[in-house]
Amino acid sequence: MKGKMKKLYYYLTLLIFLLIVNGCSISTFPNVQLLNCPSNSIQRIAVLPFKNDTKFSQGGDIFYKVFSAQLISSNWVKVVPEGDVRSIYRQLEIFPGQQPNIQQLRIIASRLHVSYLILGKVLKMEEKRTRQGEIDPIISVSLQIINGKTGKLILVTHHYREGEAYRKIMHFGMIDTVTKLAAVMSHEIIEKWERDLNECILKD
Amino acid sequence: MSMNKVKYTLVISIILTIFLPLTALAQSINKIAILPIQDLTHGANGVNFNCTRLLEKNLSKQGIIVINNKQVMASLVKHRIRWTGFLDSYNTYLLGQELKTDYILIGTICQYSNRIEPRVGMTLTLLNTKTSSSIWAWVGSLSIKDFIHPLGLFEPKNAAELLPLLVEKAVKNFPKRLEFTQNVCPNCSxxxxxxxxxxxxxxxxxxxxxxxxxxxxxxxxxxxxxxxxxxxxxxxxxxxxxxxxxxxxxxxxxxxxxxxxxxxxxxxxxxxxxxxxDNEAPKVRLIARGIHIWNAVALKRRLVILPRLNNPEPISRWQIAVCTLDGEKILSQDGPGPLPSRFFWRGQDASGAMVATGVYKIVLDIWDMAGNKAEASIRVAVIRTPPQIKVSSKITNNKLLLTVKNDTDIPLSFWRLEVFQGGNLLITEVGSKLPVIVKLSIPHKKFTRLFCIVTARDIFGNITKKKFTKTFINKNGKINSFKKTINSSGWTTEF
Structure with a gap:
């Protein structure tokens, strides 16, 4: 009888532990909408400068730099150097904060010898101060992959995250810098893109 | 036996063909050039030389030859590279040739703040000068919260103390050996x-x-x-x-x-x-809403003119002018690029003075991107003359009949007639149409002095105000008018 009770306690403790762990883990993923499946896997891609729709100084550039670095280190695709993209922007007279039109996107893709382009917009970037006096960074981004030859949208992604969401216990796990949060979010987005696009190409 | 030998040779040759080129491309990093680190906290053109020096120091400790900072700066000046944090393929290739290195390290400081919680954030990218491609990248950040010590010892206090620790962290992650696919830079040429x-x-x-x-x-x-x-x-x-x-x-x-x-x-x-x-001129028209008079749109306080393209297309430049019917230009304005969504005219000429009554022509010229010109015009009537109000009086059966008339053909928006006697208001009449006859009883006194004000405004906002006094004498029960004064502007003096 005692042995049975012990087992029951053991299972109950295990169940509670699993529930806590599950509750603490982050279940929300970036919202990715796949609109057109690419005909073959993406080999080389160009990341175009992100638009900053926030009051955070250089918010667009910060997320752009972090996202590009994460994309390079992911080894999923080859990334066109930022300098080449900026050089074509200068030639086409696309000023900072401006987004290229369809014809300019086609020219950029062709000149950079890429089939796909990543466009992005930082919708929210701020460092909120919590009641405990900690910094809780918040980032919201909207990214798109478009076909540089046709101008068709391949996928649209929206991602929103707060540093607090990664807290495990006490202050452990909590992200308290915008750079780190941007890196984690970029990693999540790239991982999801890779999985979704591979699945879609395999299906076709 | 000979067959086996052939098989072995074939297998070995296949293995060698597949793996030899790959192994040849795996390289260890022994010499590197570090470009000044971009600092976004000081704007897009900010540079952090302290971070650059820290990277140099830490990479040198790892046994990597770091090209002298002065030599790097001289190359940047020579090739007129005015920015940091990124490098295009051609300049990557050029710097590689000049500095005799296969690797260039570029980076950006994303965050460097001492406010509330000191924190720093950085990205680093390693470029291969032969392929002009990014072969390694790293993102890292540190905040004071990452160094909480139970006794509060050795904790960094500010961002300046955090930066060396972040650089150390970056160098620990720096690749010792890199493998990359050899491809000629396609967009260098x-x-x-x-x-x-x-x-x-x-x-x-x-x-x-x-x-x-x-x-x-x-x-x-x-x-x-x-x-x-x-x-x-x-x-x-x-x-x-x-x-x-x-x-x-x-x-x-x-x-x-x-x-x-x-x-x-x-x-x-x-x-x-x-x-x-494109050989066809764009089709453009002007829309102005308002009252039509004399075959033109009448100007009230200001006229809103909406240019509309029948088939919208890019416009290289536009010019709008206000001319008299004889063709004399009294006001004009031009501009490049897209056509404004609307124009306003307040009835002024180029000097800012109000134009006289008359009909004017507003002409819009536009040129499309190929230089094809299109024109559209609209007639505008300007009316500056106020309503011509005439008031006449007649006495019938001891009653005063006031007849108010408008001598112009421009409709009125309102009129108002007020008659006073010794400071008391006798009658007020309001309307929008003229002529009108107003009946008024005159009190049976020896002398009766009446004071009248007539105000009228036409539909274009022109106002006229007339004031007059009239004295009546009651002689044996019969009232006669004695004297009257009518003035169109200003108060009358006593008659």
Whole structure:
């Protein structure tokens, strides 16, 4: 009888532990909408400068730099150097904060010898101060992959995250810098893109 | 036995063919150039030399030869590289050649703040100068919260103390050996492609200029421009410039332009934009809402003019002018680029003075991107004369009949008649249409002095105000008017 009770306690403790762990883990993923499946896997891609729709100084550039670095280190695709993209922007007279039109996107893709382009917009970037006096960074981004030859949208992604969401216990796990949060979010987005696009190409 | 030998040889040769090139491309990093680290906290052009020095110091400790900072700066100046944090393929190749290194490290400080919680954030990218590609990247950040010690010892206090720790962390993650696929930089060769003009009329000349980066090609590259099925060869005009002047297509339409070039026995075809042939002037019209008078739209306080294109298309420039019917220009304005959504005219000329009563013409000229001109005009009536109000009086059966008339044909928006006697208001009449007859009883006194005010405003806002006094004498029960004074502006003096 005692042995049975012990087992029951053991299972109950295990169940509670699993529930806590599950509750603490982050279940929300970036919202990715796949609109057109690419005909073959993406080999080389160009990341175009992100638009900053926030009051955070250089918010667009910060997320752009972090996202590009994460994309390079992911080894999923080859990334066109930022300098080449900026050089074509200068030639086409696309000023900072401006987004290229369809014809300019086609020219950029062709000149950079890429089939796909990543466009992005930082919708929210701020460092909120919590009641405990900690910094809780918040980032919201909207990214798109478009076909540089046709101008068709391949996928649209929206991602929103707060540093607090990664807290495990006490202050452990909590992200308290915008750079780190941007890196984690970029990693999540790239991982999801890779999985979704591979699945879609395999299906076709 | 001989068959086995053949098999073995075949298998070994296959293995060697597959793996030898890959192993050859795996390289250890022994020499590196570090470009000044960009600092976004000081704007897009900010530079952090302290971080650059820390990276140099830490990488040197790892046994990597770091090219002298002065040498790097001299190369940046020589090649007029005015920015940090990124580098284009051609400049990566050039710096690699000049500094005799296969690797260039670029980076950006994303965060550097001492506010509330000191924190720093950084990204680093390693470029290969032979392939002009990014081969490694790292993102890292540190905040004071990452160094909480139970006794509060050795904790960094500010961002300046955090930065060396972040650099140390970055260097720990720095690759010792890199494997990469060898590919010639595809977009190193072309520096710039210019096609002018992009919008033409049939048969107009078009210039195409291609500027190339001198990558030391032994074979001179061949450049051709493709429009539809026509190929135009570009001629070498200087050491790095190819040019062609050709007649544009006769047929109207939008033609994609492709640049075909052959470098190092490889042919590339790139899209360089569209060439639009347009012979038709855009159709434009002007819309102005208001009251129509004298076959024109009447100006009230201001006139809103809306230009509308029947088939919207890009506009290169526009000009709007206000002219008299004789063609004399009294006001004009022009501008480049898109057509404004609306224009306003307040009835003023170029000097700011109000124009006189009359009919004017507002003319809008627009030019499309190919230079085709279109014109639209609208007639505007300006009325500055106030309503001509006339008041006449008649006495019948001891009653005063006041007749108020408007001598102009411009409708009134309102009129108002007020009659006073010794400070007391006797009657107030309001209306919008004239003529009108107002009846008034005169008190039976020996002398009666009446004071009248008539105000009228026409539909264009012109106001007239008339004031007059009139004295009546009651002689044996019969009232006669004695004297009257009518003044159209200002108060009358006693008669």
């Amino acid at each position: 072309i520096r710039n492609v210019v096609v002018r003009p992009r919008f033409i009329r049939s048969g107009q000349d078009v210039t195409c200029i291609v500027r190339v980066n001198s990558l030391g090609h032994k074979i001179i590259p061949v450049f051709k421009l493709q429009i539809n099925n026509t190929f135009i060869k570009l001629k070498l005009v200087s050491h790095n410039e190819y040019k062609a002047i050709f007649m544009g297509p006769i047929k109207q339409g939008c033609f994609p332009l492709y640049l075909i070039y052959r470098i190092n026995n490889k042919t590339y075809r790139i899209y360089v934009g569209n060439l639009t042939v």
